[in-house]
Each structure stands twice: as structure tokens, then as C-alpha cells.
Amino acid sequence: MRRDELEHIIRAAGAILGDREVIVLGSQAILGRFPSGLPPEATESMEAYLLPVNDPDGKKADLIDGTLGEGSMFHDTFGIYAHGVDETTARLPDGWRDRLIPVENANTMGITGYCLEPHDLLVSKYLAGRPKDLEFCSAVVRAGLVSERTLLDRLRRTACTQEEMARVAVTIRRHFAEREKRVRDQGMSR
Incomplete structure (x- = not known):
């Protein structure tokens, strides 16, 4: 996945969720700190794991899976996809939220994707x-x-x-x- 593709997923997730923020977990979060120049093994995944910021019942994560997930029209059209997750998906160091790296630009249309620090x-x-x-x-x-x-x-x-x-x-x-x-x-x- 390229940085512009991650930005597209962030924009699409914000639009379908009606939210201005989403957290990017998983390998493609590396694109937050390093938008280019990464080794091929670091960007070969076509999937971004997205944690909705406010999703106490998991319905927003399910919405991501249904509209942007593997096998969706979005996936078929763009060749990339998202997987909605919850906070139990990844074990992270204390204070990880304080180190999130915001990705927000014209391509995200005002939606901020907060990527894990590498x-x-x-x-x-x-x-x-x-x-x-x-x-x-x-x-x-x-x-x-x-x-x-x-x-x-x-x-x-x-x-x-x-x-x-x-x-x-x-x-x-x-x-x-x-x-x-x-x-x-x-x-x-x-």
C-alpha cells in the first residue's frame, strides 16, 4: 500500500462512519511516519486495520468491514481494503495514544487518521x-x-x-x- 492509498482509506472510513478521526493499527500505520522510501516488505499489505475512535458496541468496526472490507465493492474497485478492529486487536505499550502520528491533508478531506508510532x-x-x-x-x-x-x-x-x-x-x-x-x-x- 502506498501513502496515498492509506489516505484514501482514511477518507472513505471517515465518510462512512460520519467521524473526523480513525486510528490506523497494523503494518500500514508505518506510512504515518514514513510516507515513502520504505522497503517493499513493509508496504506489501493491501489491508489497513482501522480502529474507530468512538465505537463502544463494535458497530462502526462492522460497518468498516462491510463497506471497505475484503471482497467489498471498494476492494474490488481500488485493490485495497480496510478491516474494522477494536482495542483488543493489538497489544501496545503504555502511552501509545500519546504518540499517535496524525495523517490529515487534502487527500483525507479533513479526516484524520492517527497512525501508530513505529x-x-x-x-x-x-x-x-x-x-x-x-x-x-x-x-x-x-x-x-x-x-x-x-x-x-x-x-x-x-x-x-x-x-x-x-x-x-x-x-x-x-x-x-x-x-x-x-x-x-x-x-x-x-
Whole structure:
């Protein structure tokens, strides 16, 4: 997904919900901080996870699924789609809402999509631990877009078991070690 496609989804979600704000969870939230220049693995998803700002009964999330979701006319027409979610979808570090990155411009037509800050996003992806999540995290780390220290700090501020914390910390350190090795190897080959 490109940044302009995410902006289109934000605009469409605001229009169907009658709201001026939506929160973007999931991998495409990376486009909030980095609108371009991302590795292909970071933008290959054609789906944006959207959390309606005020949706106590889940009906707005269902509306997103029905009108902008996979297999919808929107999806068939534009090749991208949205999935309405609730706050239990992602485990996020304490204070994540204070770090949201607003995306609002002429293309969103006054609708603001608040995207997860990249470190918060990666912590949630590392905790999910699916192969596609780990590939995404590895690509973002390889691109030098996040800090190991900040990731580990945010992980400590996220509700998870000690076993999960240990597993994720090992994976984060491994991804950064792989990046450092790649940088060293490239330097030697010049």
C-alpha cells in the first residue's frame, strides 16, 4: 500500500462512519511516519486495520468491514481494503495514544487518521509473532527506521508474560545483530 492509498482509506472510513478521526493499527500505520522510501516488505499489505475512535458496541468496526472490507465493492474497485478492529486487536505499550502520528491533508478531506508510532507498531507485531509480522519487523529494522533501545523499552511497558517478553527481546536483538552484520559486510565489500 502506498501513502496515498492509506489516505484514501482514511477518507472513505471517515465518510462512512460520519467521524473526523480513525486510528490506523497494523503494518500500514508505518506510512504515518514514513510516507515513502520504505522497503517493499513493509508496504506489501493491501489491508489497513482501522480502529474507530468512538465505537463502544463494535458497530462502526462492522460497518468498516462491510463497506471497505475484503471482497467489498471498494476492494474490488481500488485493490485495497480496510478491516474494522477494536482495542483488543493489538497489544501496545503504555502511552501509545500519546504518540499517535496524525495523517490529515487534502487527500483525507479533513479526516484524520492517527497512525501508530513505529516503535509501538513493531512491539505489537513482535508480540503477534506470525511469520509475516516478523518479516515486516525485520525489514523495518534492516532499513534503519527504528531504535533497538526504544523497542526494548517499549516492550517492557507492554502487558505480556515474562516468556513473551524474553522471546520478543531475543528476536529484536537478533534482527539488530543481523542488520549490523549486513552493514559491516557491505562496508567491507567497498
